[in-house]
Amino acid sequence: GENVGLHLPTLSVQEGDNSIINCAYSNSASDYFIWYKQESGKGPQFIIDIRSNMDKRQGQRVTVLLNKTVKHLSLQIAATQPGDSAVYFCAETLNSGNTPLVFGKGTRLSVIA
């Protein structure tokens, strides 16, 4: 398959451990944020989103935390599985999603079985 990110920051975790992926976003006016997962040779896939009026949102095995004071997002993955290995991108937008998403640089997550 195609290698999405050759020179990205990499996080290696043991299978079953929790993963935390961090993202610094750029625009203090952004009000809607999304985490995407991208596997080799595939397009980005939605994981979870959060609006700026929240500081935490939980999904299935994933939690997103938003700290607007320092313009920081994190994605927590519980009980990381080999299928979680991918590149993860945060994306931000203005006007509740009515302007195009701006993506961050991404982090490669490698799960060690």
Next chain:
Amino acid sequence: DTGVSQNPRHKITKRGQNVTFRCDPISEHNRLYWYRQTLGQGPEFLTYFQNEAQLEKSRLLSDRFSAERPKGSFSTLEIQRTEQGDSAMYLCASSLFSGEGELFFGEGSRLTVL
């Protein structure tokens, strides 16, 4: 498969040639986006449409690039006089204009300019 479809998946061309990519969005989605992604980088916005209207173009979109969505359904992205720096993955995404920003991406069209 009712997802976003892109073709061709891979295109190898010589510098100076023209190439065209096609995107078929999810049928009920009225917004369609083009992004470009190079190795090690996140997707970069190029342009987007709401129905057939092109609402925004990035400064990344030089005059060699043109995108159309003539009937508000599929879209084409044409690159004229390709340069080696155009080599990238071209991603198409669609969404339903509802205030939610989630985009549904296709698998991308990989362009290699020799």
